Structures are given as structure tokens and as C-alpha cells.
Amino acid sequence: MTTTAASTTAPTPRQDLPEDALAAGIGARFTIAAMTDGYVDVILAALRDPELDTSGLQIETGDVSTFVRADQATLLRYLTDVTARIAASGVHASIQVLFSRGCPGEVTCDLPTDASTLAAPPPQGRDVGTYAAAEWALYPLADNVRAGIEPDHMRDIYAAIDLAKELGTFRSSVHFATRLEGDLGRVLQTVVAGWTLVGRTVQHVTSHVTISVNSPSHADVD
């Protein structure tokens, strides 16, 4: 309940974490559900791969999800790298990500005093070679906006949709969500880019995406 529940402890800064990501409350929670008896091995092989670049990230793994804090480009790189490993395992998996930005205090959503990351350009993604289908929701939440910028979240949401169409990932609107399809890396890029675009004028923006990879239902498109 991001708008109200009190955060009892301050986030722990790490030396390699960009201070502006911390100040701007930029981060994500993700859950990987690998549908195999060997789910522990599949998930840990991805998260603990020594080749995985975890620079610039604060990572805390829990029983429901893994929390990651970083700037948008680093988040996209990390989530692409992790989920590409899951996809490469061939195991059917459901990947769920909650992105949040602009509410560093969890409760008050005070405007960061120096949060240049909030104005960052949409990050670039990469192809990973696996088809993904996804359902995406994007929520502009804050009533207050960044000083000196005229609020126009509809302009930014349309820009997000245009980007999804440009990336070839936009498929359709479904009840309560937008359906994306395409390369897993481009689906993630679409979501992170859209969330970033809306954040240009709306301070507190969250986004949720549920991604399916290696589904038996996708046999005809893989």
C-alpha cells in the first residue's frame, strides 16, 4: 500500500548505488516463478550466476519477491540479463515485476531535492531471442509534479504507447491492461521506457507487468 503504510527503516545506501536512484525512490520488485520441480536450481542459477553484472544495484531477496534499487537503465539491464537466463533454461516461467519511482519516502512522496534520474531518457534494451507475452499496467499516481514542468501525463502515456508500437511490442488492450508481445528484451524495454516517459512529468509512477515465457501456448510463435 504505497500511499500510506509507514516505512519503519530507511533504505540502506550502498557504495556502488547511484545516489540519485536512491533519492528518487527508483526501483522494482520482481518474482520469478519457474514451473518445474527444479525451480530452486533454475532461479538460483539465474540470480547467482557469477557472470551476472550486479554493479549499480542494491538487491534484497525475500520469500515473495526480490527488491532491486538502481537507475532505470541499470534496472533494465539487470532484469533483461536475469530473465534471459530463465528463458534460456527452456522452462515455462511467469515473471512479475512492479516498478516504482518518485516516492522515496514510501509514505509522503516528498519531491526529491536533486533527482536528475527522474528526467532520464528511456533506456535502450536488447534482444534476448525468446518470445514473450505480457500484460502491462502503467499508473501515474502523484498529484504533485516536478517544479517547472507542466503536468501532461497523457502526452507521456501516448508517447509510451507510440514507443511500444515502434518497438513492435504493442498488441492490444485487454481488460485492465495492455498486451505486449515480442522478444523478451523488447517487452521489458517497452515497460521500463514507458514508465520512464510518464515519469518525465508525473512524480510518482508505478507499473506492473506479468510476463509469460516458454509457454506451451506459444509453441506456434516460438
Add this chain to the structure above:
Amino acid sequence: MTTTAASTTAPTPRQDLPEDALAAGIGARFTIAAMTDGYVDVILAALRDPELDTSGLQIETGDVSTFVRADQATLLRYLTDVTARIAASGVHASIQVLFSRGCPGEVTCDLPTDASTLAAPPPQGRDVGTYAAAEWALYPLADNVRAGIEPDHMRDIYAAIDLAKELGTFRSSVHFATRLEGDLGRVLQTVVAGWTLVGRTVQHVTSHVTISVNSPSHADVD
């Protein structure tokens, strides 16, 4: 992207679907990820159990999630019944639900002309006998509110938290979410009740929850 993307087809009414749930845009999308090689059997055994009460529901299953439309009490009953079957299988599963209400047009969020369901009381849940841990986000979205009601979503969110504490499911605030723990049925009741409470004055309210059941991490609490 609930605020913008166009819905190309109108929802299909069903004879047994309460008209006010349809008019008020009340429904959910849920994804069950059962972490076993036999995931298809586990999930279908739950969804297609002939004992499962599907009255009052419109149900459409897709490759990413299953869409359900019904009034709040019926949604809670159905989701509790389905996930109780998953929990009873003993298989570790991640259950993700998106709830939405008050935006029947998907795009414009026009105020329903007769949406008494929006003022419904929080529905009652039931114990299912399985421990669950969850992360919950609740989003009051609409700027417009129902006619004749003074907007006060903070009052309703505090009421939602108080209810979570009363039900014994509230644990703590985590980054971007509220952690709930307890009987799976009471966790679901908390989420549906909170979403319903906020909807008393805010027209468009969504809520996302990720629930973990039968986790090896829960061995000490089961």
C-alpha cells in the same frame, strides 16, 4: 495501460453476471504459477474442478492470466476457492492478482450511471488452512469521484489498514508494497476488502497482490 489504451471490443455480458459489476467495471486478472513439472494438471484441476462454484462470474482464460468479472463478494469467493485448491496440492505456487473497479470503459473511466456495487460493503472471507505471505499495492487512481460523496481516499486507506490489522494479516511496509501474512483466505479478504473500502469514494481503484504459498521458506510457520 488502463488509462489510455483503447478497448477494441465491448465486454460480453453473460446471463448470470450481475449487471452492476459489468457497469462498474469490477473484475480481476489472476496468474497462478505452480512450481512443479505437473503445473498444467495442478492448475487445471483447480480451475476445472466440477465442484468449483462459478456462478455469477464471467471467466476468460488466456496465456498470461485469467480474466474474471463479478461483484467483489463473488470475486473473493471464487479466488479463495481456486487458490485453496492450489494450496491444498502442497505445490509451491506464486499467485498474482490485479483487481480493478470503476473504469468500465478502460479508456475514459466514465462514471457508471447505476453502479450500486461500487458502494458495496467489504466482503467476508474464510479460512482455508494454508499460510500465505503476500506483497500488496493499492492504487486510488481517479481524479473524479462519485457524485454526492466527499473524496477522502486517505480515510478509506487507513480503514483498509485497520481492517488488515483487525484480520491479523498486516505485517509491515516494504519498499513499494505492504507485506501481509496469515491464512491464505484472510490475505485475499484483506486485499479485496481494502480495494472495496477505498472504492467507496474513489471511483477508479486498482490493486495488485503477489502471494506465495507452500514455500520452502515458510516451513517454520506452516
